[in-house]
Amino acid sequence: MPMLGLGTYQDADYDECVESVRTALEIGYRHVDATERREAYYNETAVGDAVEQVGVPRDELFVATKVSPEDLDYDHVYRSVEESLDRLGMEYVDLLYVHWPTGDYEATETLDAFADLREEGLIERIGVSNFTVDLLAEAVGVADEPIFANQVEMHPLLPQTELREFCARDDVNVELVAYSPIARGNVEAVDELWEVAEKHGATPEQVSLAWLREKGVTAIPESTSEDHLRENWLSLGVDLDPEDVETLDSIDERRRIVDPEEAPWNW
Numbered sequence: 001m002p003m004l005g006l007g008t009y010q011d012a013d014y015d016e017c018v019e020s021v022r023t024a025l026e027i028g029y030r031h032v033d034a035t036e037r038r039e040a041y042y043n044e045t046a047v048g049d050a051v052e053q054v055g056v057p058r059d060e061l062f063v064a065t066k067v068s069p070e071d072l073d074y075d076h077v078y079r080s081v082e083e084s085l086d087r088l089g090m091e092y093v094d095l096l097y098v099h100w101p102t103g104d105y106e107a108t109e110t111l112d113a114f115a116d117l118r119e120e121g122l123i124e125r126i127g128v129s130n131f132t133v134d135l136l137a138e139a140v141g142v143a144d145e146p147i148f149a150n151q152v153e154m155h156p157l158l159p160q161t162e163l164r165e166f167c168a169r170d171d172v173n174v175e176l177v178a179y180s181p182i183a184r185g186n187v188e189a190v191d192e193l194w195e196v197a198e199k200h201g202a203t204p205e206q207v208s209l210a211w212l213r214e215k216g217v218t219a220i221p222e223s224t225s226e227d228h229l230r231e232n233w234l235s236l237g238v239d240l241d242p243e244d245v246e247t248l249d250s251i252d253e254r255r256r257i258v259d260p261e262e263a264p265w266n267w
Contacts, residue, residue, distance in 0.1 A: 001062050001095070001149070003213055004236060005031030006229070007179055007220035008043050017043045020224040021050035027233050030056070033151075033177075033220045034065040036084055036099065044087035052089060063088065064095035066129065069103025076104065077113035081122055097127040097151055101135050102262050108142045115145040127151060127177075132264050133166045140172055147174050154178035154217060155187060155208050156248045157255040164215060180257050181219035182208045192251050196244045202235070209235035211248050 006024045011017040021032060034047040044065060051061065065088070071080040081096065096117065098110060114126045125148035128139055140147050150167065154160045154176065167174040182205040187193045193204035200207065205221075209232060212219045221232050240248075259266070 001175065001177075001218055002029075002031040003218045004209065004232065005029065005033055005062070005064075005177075005218065005220040007033045007222040008047065009033075009035050009179070010222060011043055011046075011224060014043075014046045016224050017046035018050045018053070020229065021047050022054055023226050024229050025050065025054040025056055027229055029229075029233065030060055031062040031218070031220070032064070033179075034063065034084075034088065036066045036068055036071075036080065042087075044084055048088035048090060058090065062094045063090065064097065064127065065093050066097040066099040069100045069105060072098060072104040072106070072110045074109050074113045077110060078117070081117055085122065092121055093123050095125045095127045095149060096123040097129045097149075098131075100130050100262075101128070101264055107135075107138050111139060111143040111145075111147075115143065118145050125149070130263060133163055135264055136163075136166065136172070136174065140174070149175040149177050149218075151177040151179055151220075153180045153256060153258050154212065155181050155183045156190065156193065156211055156251050157183050157186065157253055158257075159215075159249070164217070168216075176215075176217045178212050178217050178219045181212055181221050183255060184257050186255060186257070190251060190253065192247050196240065196247055199244070200238050200240075202238045203231060206231060206235035206238050207240070207244075207248070210238040210240050211245065214240050214245050 006029050034044045065084050067080045117123045126145055127149040129151040131150050187204045187208045193207050197204045197207045209219050223229050
């Protein structure tokens with residue numbers, strides 16, 4: 001899984017999404033995180049069309065998508081994935097996420113469906129999203145196939161320390177994928193990020209992405225701007241030293257950007 005990808009969650013306009021994905025692929029991105037048919041945000045058709053237009057070989061891409069909470073019973077998982085693959089124009093996805101552990105989610109039934117999809121070759125890896133330590137521990141315990149990744153909000157203002165430590169355990173071994181990795185621009189208001197950015201001739205956004213990479217976390221920032229897509233891509237050239245990481249780890253402010261009432265950390 002490439003450690004820098006393109007998030008598309010709020011990119012609901014078809015033409016805009018095609019253009020941003022196409023531009024990202026031309027820049028060099030090879031990890032695209034699509035969004036399933038959910039409210040106004042689905043964009044799998046645009047992602048698939050952009051991939052086809054650019055012509056990047058499928059085996060060079062890492063494509064992820066999700067299953068909505070209302071589709072998490074066994075039969076609906078299958079229907080959802082078949083529809084997603086049809087919209088993407090692909091025979092499989094590299095990673096399929098449980099988008100939220102709400103709605104029809106039931107650990108054993110839902111993850112059994114994911115395991116069967118993996119066995120049939122429709123998905124390569126099983127993922128979950130917005131899972132707390134307790135929910136992830138349950139999922140790892142009941143899943144017949146390994147849980148590959150947990151996608152959560154993460155950035156220097158929300159370092160997810162407990163979750164990172166849990167995922168790194170040998171008996172868990174789950175990758176973390178960070179959405180909103182630049183806190184939707186809020187990193188620009190943090191002195192410590194500016195301090196490290198100025199040291200490296202970088203932006204606070206690039207430093208946030210580099211910090212995640214130092215933590216072994218994959219980032220999927222969203223952007224429809226070519227300038228921002230290139231800026232995020234160039235974060236791969238920002239190498240933080242231990243002193244930089246310590247500076248960023250010392251940030252006192254804590255801020256969660258995505259915080260719906262039904263989120264598991266609010267139960």
